[in-house]
Amino acid sequence: MDAVSGGSVVTLVRGARRYGLSKSKIAAFEQCPRKLWLSKHRPEAALVDDGAEARFATGHEVGEIACGLWPTGVMVEAEPDLAAAVARTRTLIDQGWSEPIFEATFEHDGVLVRVDVLLPMRDGWAIAEVKSSAGVKDYHLGDLATQAWVVARSGTPVSSACIRHIDSSFRLQREGDYAGLFRDAECLDLLADLIADRDAIVARARAVLAGDEPDVRAGEHCARPFACEFSSYCARHDPPGPDWPISLLPRTGRAIAARWAEEGLFDLNDLKPGVLANAVHERVREATVTGEAYLDRQGAIEATKGWAWPRAYLDFETIGPAAPRWVGCRPFQQIPFQFSCHIEAEGGEIIHTGFLSIDGGDPRRACAEALVAQLGAERCGAIIAYNAAFERRCVRDLAEAFPDLAQALIEIEARIVDLLPVTREVYYHRDQRGSWSIKAVLPTIAPDLAYDDLEVKDGGAAQQAWFEAARAETSNTRRDQLKAGLETYCERDTEAMIVLLRRLTGAGRVDGPGVGARP
Known part of the structure; x- marks a missing residue:
């Protein structure tokens, strides 16, 4: 239901054009008046939001679950038009409907809202705004205030207004049983000032839409609470x-x-x-000014000399759905559906292995078994990860889920070491631009081993690829393309760690066997 932004209407009042508003448009205005103006008058200036589809899908899924918990409720459809939805909502209320109303639609002063869940109470109606987050965020209150203002002004008494968010302590006990997934945070008492400001905010927003493009300087509002899709447009003349x-x-x-x-x-x-x-800051400054990379090779050798051979390089790809899909899982729990592993012998020989599941089923058992088979102590020593807390957490969750594999998985976790803090301590190139992410570091040591040429370029894209591949309607041809893209991307991550560690320690050639030629 986060995904439903609400409709907007354009009406004519006394011969002048009057711009209809919605919850999302008012939120855009509160972030930046120019954002609202551009969204109406120059929408083509917006950058493509690669994550919008995934967020919409998450919101839609969470909204459907919220509605499913009230089987006696009624959905107000947006068809044939939103005016009909307003009329349908009013009819239900006037006829004494006593069950939840989903997507209840109201209009006041040209502002139209669709309430996720409207619940009858003894002394009025309760508004529940469903969010696929683990708690209440500041910007949620503005959305809720707009809804409460419109509902109350349209003649429906509001006795409660809450954010219905995900309870992160929930654990799925039975497939499809989401009772207890949500927690309600009552907010009506917090909204008084925001509601009182709605008349003025609506008037100002409408004045902005009717005027010329506002001149607003860039600032923190360009990224909060959301990264603005018009940032590049606004900065073009800066x-x-x-x-x-x-x-x-x-x-x-x-x-x-x-x-x-x-x-x-x-x-x-x-x-x-x-x-x-700060010593690190001074190091960054000096490398930036001189153009010479900082490298403490002896420090890297000392920090990694205890990492036993053969060394394994491990990287997971995961999905973290807001609503857990499989029994035993928590909301937002990172579920590994893929890993890549390069195993490097002390003499330089490298073999690659891995795991990938994209059939839409629970991948955990097969992933755990593959880890035990491929990363047992008889096959490798130290297991190297980059920002290893993530890999350790994934392995611990698998050990908890499968007691028969727990001892072997805990032993694997104990051998995981972290290359990130070593890199942060001993290396910096100014082209990292203040970041030690593997994607920032890699181009400075192996430019042809970057990620720009890959179909799947980052973890977010990997998650989207899994969801697309898992859909029943995805063709076999497309699924094969996604499979190849995921395998290449995840393998690139572990290959990058080999190249990086060789660069830091000077051990072997950067273009060692199995890694490929590097400059």
Whole structure:
């Protein structure tokens, strides 16, 4: 139901054009007036949102589950038009309907909203806005206030308004039984000021739509609460900033940049040696100014000398649905459906193995068995991951799910070591631009081993590929394409770790056997 943005209407009042509004349009205005104006007058300026379809699918799935928990409820369809939906909702209320109403539709002063769940109460009606998040976020309150304002102003008393969000402690006990998945956070008392502002906000939003394009400077609102799809359009005439802004400094870079901006300094090249107290920040500054990569090879050798051979390089791909699909799973639990593993002998020989399940079934058992078979102590020593907390968590969850495999999986978890903190401590190239993600580091050591040429380029795309492949309507040809894309992407991650560790320690050739030629 997050996915339903509500309709909008355009009416004529006294010969002048009057712009209808919806919950989502008011939310856009509250983030940035220019965003609202562009969404109406220049929608073609928006960048394509690659994650929109996945978010819509999640919202739709969660909304269907929320409705399914009330089998006696009635759905107000948007067809044949939203005016009919408003009339249908009013008829149900006026006739004393005593069960939940889904997508109840209301209009006041040209503002139209569709309420996810409207519940009859003794002293009025309760509004429940369903969200596929684990808690209440600040921007949820604005959405809820708009709904409460429209519902109340249209003549329906509101006695409760809540955010119905996912309870992250829920665990699926029986297939398809989602009783207990949601938790209601009552918010009506928090909405008084927001509701009181709705008249003024609606008037201002409508004035913005009727006027010329607003001139709004870029700022934090461009990314909060959502990354704005018009950011590139708005920045097209901005003067170019420094190539190496101080904000690139890791973790606290924005705050540091703000302090130096007060002295008129914006570029890392403008900072003198020694002015940055943090050793990592000074390292980043120096590498940026000189253009010479920082590499503490001896430090890398010392940090990794205890990593036993043969070394395995492990990377998981996972899905984390808001509503758990399989018995024993929690909301948002990362379920591994794929792993890639390169096993490297001390002499340089490399073999690749892995696992992939995209048939839509529960992949956990097969994944756990493959891990035990391929990563047992008799086959490898240290198991190297990048940001290893994630891999350890995946393995622990599998051990919990399958007690008969738990001992072997816990032993595997105990051998997982982390290449990320080693890299962060001993290496930096200015082209990383303040990031030590594997995708930021890899192009600085092996440009031809990047991800831009892959069909699946990141973890988000891998999740989308799994969901597409798992659909019954997906053709075998397309499923084979997705399978190949996933295998290439995940293998690239573990291949990258081999190349990186060789670059850090100087052990063997960067273009060692099985890895392929590197510059």
